Amino acid sequence: MNKKKDFLRTIVENDLKSGKYKEIVTRFPPEPNGFPHIGHAKSISINFGIARDYNGHCNLRMDDTNPTKEDTKYVHALEDAVKWLGFDWGEHLYFTSDYFSQIHDYAIKLIKMGKAYVDSLCEDEIREYRGTVTQPGKRSKFAQRSVEENLDLFERMKNGEFKDGEHVLRAKIDMSAANMKMRDPLLYRIRHAHHFRAGDKWSIYPMYDFAHCLSDYIEGITHSICTLEFENNRDIYDWVLDTLELKPPRPYQYEFARLNINYTVMSKRKLLELVEGGYVSGWDDPRLPTIAGYRRRGYTPESILNFCDQIGIAKANSVVDVAQLEFCIRDGLNPKVPRVLCVLDPLKVTIENYEGSEELEAPYYPHDVPKEGSRKIPFSKEIYIEKDDFAENPPKGYFRLTPEQPVRLRHGYIISCKEVIKDENGNITEIKAEYYPDSKSGAEDTSGIKVKSAIQWVSVADAKKVEVRLYDRLFKNEAPEGIEDLNPNSLQIIKNAFIEPAVITEKPDERFQFERQGYFYTDPIDYSDENPVFNKIVGLKDSWAKKAKTKQTAPKPQPKKVQVDGEVAPMTDEQKILFEKYTNELRLNSEVSNTLARDKFLSNFFEDALCAFNCPVSISNIVVNEVARELKQAQADELKFSAGHISQLVKMIDADTISSKIAKQVFEEMAKTGENPTQIVKAKGLVQISDPAKISPIIDEIISNNPDNVAKFKAGNTKLLGFFVGQVLKKTGGKANPKVVNELVAQKLQ
Structure with missing residues (x-):
């Protein structure tokens, strides 16, 4: 095993050597209330990776204990993420709801042992009675109920005889414990809500701290690996398993630092706000740090896992530079993808001394990439080049085409400018040029002309028109705090880019390097032969640091070092x-x-x-x-x-x-x-608009003005819901209540 040893693997190896466990069993236990993001990818790589490295297995378990927030679509998204990253849970797919009956039986056992009681204090009273860090808590008077009374009330809670919040089941531990989570923590609460798997069978649902450790025990988990925010919860984890005197072997909890990345938010609440507010196109928007977003953008699972491996497993929280992730993506693509020619901002060039057409042989890969493959690029009298590859009055150090400076067409001939054509406003619309017949790229070049650069180009007659989506970082600030930090230039859509025909007709790959532009991916949802769409995966180099430096006019105060x-x-x-x-x-x-x-x-x-x-x-x-x-x-x-x-x-x-x-x-x-x-x-006049009567006419107008998107939505593209919501919020200057807008838009689009 070549993997660098981390503290978790050290623990696992010691447990195996001591004979504490015969087989290592880990688990990835997400709550299905949102789409998984890059932080989940780290957890997946740790849990499945450790199980793989030590010939054990990893369970995929959905922690579905809160019926008010969970949904089947999130379950599928989590399953897809694990599979896409290259891991397989085999037969070990579980749900906490699978164990509701067993967990309930364990609660009954605690009641009979005098270690749990039904409390009837309200939520505010429970909080008040908990005490403070410097003052011990006070136990509820309802803790004196008899075992029989507690059993009766708990059964009636299960049968749905009480309202939400009327009673809770609590552990009886220590109201003066230094760890306040040990001050009679809640074990069960009443929830009259339909569960997406269990239906309406249960009116009570276990709390995370109670269900988690018991689910681990039932499944035979050996190492329950969590992020640092659950460190204080470990005492409850151990108390439940020890108090119930469960037969060994039992699981133990270990914590590692969660993944934080600059220019990125990974809070489920904030991600949901972006999706529901229409600021992005959906959970799979390529600008989001969700696995679905990265996948649609064109990131590869191998590169993401390489990134997780590079940053390692730490015990203290820190922030990782997003440039490190982008480097891993770029580094993974470089030796794999074909190089092709694409012009994003076309300027027409007419080569006056060329007649007819020909095909130029060009390799897909440079000499330092050990892959084979080539295509033929059509060449003709009229071509497109990038507008910024010509300068009438070039700055110092400009090596592309100018009135005095020739340039090579990549894989083709050398051309020089003879005339600049402009419109009535002085904008350059066309270049008249000439080519040198003896300058053909390769061994056939006998012209003796020296040029300082080569530029991309496509034949006007043969090029395919494509849509290109240029993605940049979603947030402009290194430590984004909310919607106000969104980068207004995070997406640029180019409708009239032109690409060499082999990319469309021969389809040599799904990912490409557009030479001198970056790495691109065929959009898995919107791409078609009639309307090809390409997403920018990542640039050829990290240009963000340079952009940020030029924008910064003065050094900003730095936060205090910790x-x-x-x-x-x-x-x-x-x-x-x-x-x-x-x-x-x-x-x-x-x-x-x-x-x-x-x-x-x-x-x-x-x-x-x-x-x-x-x-x-x-x-x-x-x-x-x-x-x-x-x-x-x-x-x-x-x-x-x-x-x-x-x-x-x-x-x-x-x-x-x-x-x-x-x-x-x-x-x-x-x-x-x-x-x-x-x-x-x-x-x-900033009062939020929540009256449906005021919002409905705006929605009707937007639906009426976007018949194509309405048709796409009704045909099954439900991600367009975010588009309509975003248009309404934009129309109202952000004053419309997003929840009301979401409900009304969904109703009107049915």
Whole structure:
């Protein structure tokens, strides 16, 4: 085995040597509530890779414990992703719902042992009773119920006799535990919702922490590998298995750092916002970091796995440069794909001293690629070249065609410019040229003419017109925070590009290098012989860094360092207390909690805003994103807005007065002027439109103006739903309620 040893493989090898397990069994346990992304690819490569390396097997298990968010389409997307990446679960496809009866039996056992009870506190009371990091919690009075009463109530919960939230089943552990997740965690909650597999059989569903460890045990998992945000959950994992005194061998949980990439968002919530808001064409939009998006763009599974292997498996979270992923894609394509000629922005060239036509022999691969194959390129009197391959007044160092400088046509002849034809506005429309008959590329060139470059071209009479989609990074900022950071130039569609005919007629491959342009892929959905469509996979080199450098006028302040000698700097005791409070008591995610805990100003600002309006998740997101961004540009005492302003802003979002997208606009105005957000919304007329009667006429107009897309949608291209939603949001300046728009558009297109 040539794979570099990581800490997980070290653990596995030690367990095998000690005889702890006879066979290694891992699992990939996604929740089917969205399309898998590049972060899932890393988890897939780790879990399936370890099982393969040690002659074990990996289970694919859908963690379908929340019927309100899950769907069969997400199950299929997850299965497709695993298969496409080259892994096979064989007979080992499972669903947590397969074990609902067994998990329920384990819950009954805990109740009979006096280790679980039915609690009737409301959600707010449960949160209040949990205590804080510095203060122990208080156990519910309902914990004193007898075993018989708990069994009766739990059975009635299962039978659907109670409303959602009326009761929960909790473990009885320790309300003063330092790890707040151990303070009588929830095991079951009531959900009157149809389950996509179990139907309406169950009215109660197990919580992740209870179902996960038991599913692992039932399946015989040996190493349950999770990302770092589940580190505190490990105590519950162990408590459940130990308390039930399950027969060994039992699984153990291990954590690794999740994958974060700059210029990229991988939050399911943010990805869903992009899809449902119409900012992208669907889950398989080639600009998204989803496996479906990468696949449609033309990325190869081998290159993605190579990337996952290169970045390794770490114990501390960090951010990977997206250029590293792009390098892996480029590096994987270079020795495989044929080189062809394509002109994206055509300029006509008439070669006045050439008559007739001929075919030029040209190899598909350069001399350093050990592959064979060639084609014949038609050559004639009229050709297209790229507009920027001619300069009437060339800058210094310009080596292409000019009035004084000849150039070689790739695989063909040398030409020189004789006359420049322009329209009435002074735009160049045609070049009159001449060719040198004895300059044919290769051994036949006896002209003795020296040229400094060769350019791509196609014959006007023979070239095939194609659509080319040039994809760039979806976000313009290295650490994108939301919709406002979208790159407006992330997609350029060229309808009238021209390509040499062999690409279409002979189809030597699905992926190509368009010489001097980049790597391209035949779009798997929209391509047809009548209307060929090509997606840009990646450029020939990383041009983004150069673009970013030229746009940057002054160095920006850098965030505070939190690493020492490559390791994350340890938190102080005070920071640890705050982190525990934010993650356990306020239920913020670990990344947000980490940012707040380490920055005293942000944590104080957050606490002040929370006092005015108790909505911790929404407030924290604005504080660690928008407020933190403003602090990079100004000192704290220079901020024109207050914590009270933030709480008012969140209150309007919570009340559906404004959308999240409009909230970004309001914040920007508030940051500039210091004006009250309520007044900004009123003055600018930014109140969210949720009335179907006001939205319906706009939808009708857009549907009427796009009959072709309506026909495609009804023919089965349901991804166009995002197009119609996006048009409505654009028409209303982002003020239409996306949820209402989605529902109405779906209804009207049926």
